[in-house]
Amino acid sequence: MRFSRLRLSGFKSFVDPTELVIQDGLTGVVGPNGCGKSNLLEALRWVMGENRPTAMRGGGMEDVIFAGAASRPARNFAEVTLTIDNAERLAPAGFNDADQLEIVRRITRDAGSAYKANGKETRARDVAMLFADASTGSQSPALVRQGQISELINAKPKARRRVLEDAAGIGGLYQRRHEAELKLKNTETNLTRVDDVVEGLA
Numbered sequence: 310m311r312f313s314r315l316r317l318s319g320f321k322s323f324v325d326p327t328e329l330v331i332q333d334g335l336t337g338v339v340g341p342n343g344c345g346k347s348n349l350l351e352a353l354r355w356v357m358g359e360n361r362p363t364a365m366r367g368g369g370m371e372d373v374i375f376a377g378a379a380s381r382p383a384r385n386f387a388e389v390t391l392t393i394d395n396a397e398r399l400a401p402a403g404f405n406d407a408d409q410l411e412i413v414r415r416i417t418r419d420a421g422s423a424y425k426a427n428g429k430e431t432r433a434r435d436v437a438m439l440f441a442d443a444s445t446g447s448q449s450p451a452l453v454r455q456g457q458i459s460e461l462i463n464a465k466p467k468a469r470r471r472v473l474e475d476a477a478g479i480g481g482l483y484q485r486r487h488e489a490e491l492k493l494k495n496t497e498t499n500l501t502r503v504d505d506v507v508e509g510l511a
């Protein structure tokens with residue numbers, strides 16, 4: 310799966326709809342300080358599911374919405390669309406019915422954020438799984454922030470192993486294991502409840 314297009318509207322400094330075509334090969338973003346280069350990378354993280362305001366350099370998630378400027382009022386929503394080339398049909402089941410996959414995340418003030426995949430409402434965890442299976446995602450080590458290299462050099466072995474595991478493409482398995490463990494826990498709780506009821510009837 311290859312990212313082919315990133316579209317932003319009302320996201321941070323990108324108040325007007327802006328589209329970036331991501332072509333084959335290396336893509337460089339250059340521009341003067343403060344022109345929005347980091348905001349682009351944050352848009353990419355955000356559409357892939359980033360939910361930590363600090364990772365978006367904000368105090369709350371709604372801080373990604375254009376906050377207004379001297380000549381323009383604030384916007385009420387922000388939307389980022391990531392288009393993925395799926396011609397080789399590598400997307401996981403549930404997302405794999407078209408040559409092109411379009412993931413949209415939209416946040417509206419006081420109403421939270423929602424996702425769509427090719428026009429259909431989609432759960433955040435399914436979007437996270439899609440990107441985890443593709444060995445990427447909002448916390449992918451492929452997206453290198455300022456200061457991250459020195460963090461990695463000083464990281465504990467377990468954290469470094471995670472980077473290698475992500476590169477090996479097993480991030481999705483971790484997420485599935487986590488979900489299976491949660492289900493198991495719920496089932497155990499239900500069984501305990503059933504035992505209590507049976508005991509009460511005896």
Ligand code: ATP
Pocket residue numbers: 320321322340341342343344345346347348349372373374375376377
């Ligand atoms: P540098 O080269 O200095 O790292 P940059 O090109 O990466 O800069 P960004 O940090 O992406 O620039 O963009 C910063 C700009 O985005 C600032 O002008 C800031 O005011 C603007 N900005 C950030 N959040 C919002 C928001 N919610 N609404 C409007 N503008 C915003």
